[in-house]
Amino acid sequence: MKISTRARYGLKAMIDIALNEDKGAVSLNAIAERNGISENYLEQLIASLKKGGFVKSVRGAGGGYKLNMAAEDITVCQLLEALEGSLSLVECGDEGACGSGGCSGCTAKTVWKKLSTNLKETAGSITLKDLVAEE
Numbered sequence: 721m722k723i724s725t726r727a728r729y730g731l732k733a734m735i736d737i738a739l740n741e742d743k744g745a746v747s748l749n750a751i752a753e754r755n756g757i758s759e760n761y762l763e764q765l766i767a768s769l770k771k772g773g774f775v776k777s778v779r780g781a782g783g784g785y786k787l788n789m790a791a792e793d794i795t796v797c798q799l800l801e802a803l804e805g806s807l808s809l810v811e812c813g814d815e816g817a818c819g820s821g822g823c824s825g826c827t828a829k830t831v832w833k834k835l836s837t838n839l840k841e842t843a844g845s846i847t848l849k850d851l852v853a854e855e
Contacts, residue, residue, distance in 0.1 A: 723800075729757050730765040730803040731796065731851075737775060738791045738852045745777075745784035765803065772802030791852055797843035807843065808836045 732755045740746045748766065752759040766785060769775045776788040787794070800807055810832045 724804060726765065727800050727803045729755070729761065730769060731799055732757065733762060733765055734769065734774065734794070734799055734848055735851050735855065737785055738787060738848050739855055741787055744782055745786050747784035750784070768803055769799070772798070774799065774802065787848075791849035792847050794848040795844045796846040796848075796851070797840055799848070800843055807840050808832075809839070810836075 733751050736751045736754055737746045740750075748759050748762050751757065752762050766775060770777065770785075770788075773788055774794055775785045777783070777785055797807065
C-alpha cells in the first residue's frame, strides 16, 4: 500500500500553512515554490481542504490561506480522509466486495479490519501541531 501524491502533497501544504501562519495568509504560489508542487495541482488539494473546513481563504493584497481551526485540533486522519476518502484498506462489509459471495465466510476480513483500525488510530493520534513541532 502506498499513500498517494494527493495525500502527501496535501499534508505538506497543511504543514506549510501552519508553519507560516504567524506571517499572515500563505499564498498558493509560496506553498508551491517551497514544496515543489504544481500550483494548479495545489489548487485542487486546497479546494478539498477548504471543503473539509481545515483552511479558509483570505482575499485581497496579502491574501492566501490560513488554518480555519487550531493545529492541535486537526489530525492526520482527518486530513487524509478529506483528501482521499475512507482510510479503510478494503471494502469489507459491502455486498459483493469480495466477489459474488460478499464477505460471509471471509477469514481474512479480521486482518483487514484490524489493519484499517490501527491505521485510523495511528493517523488520528498525530496532529498538525505535532508535525509542525517536528519541523
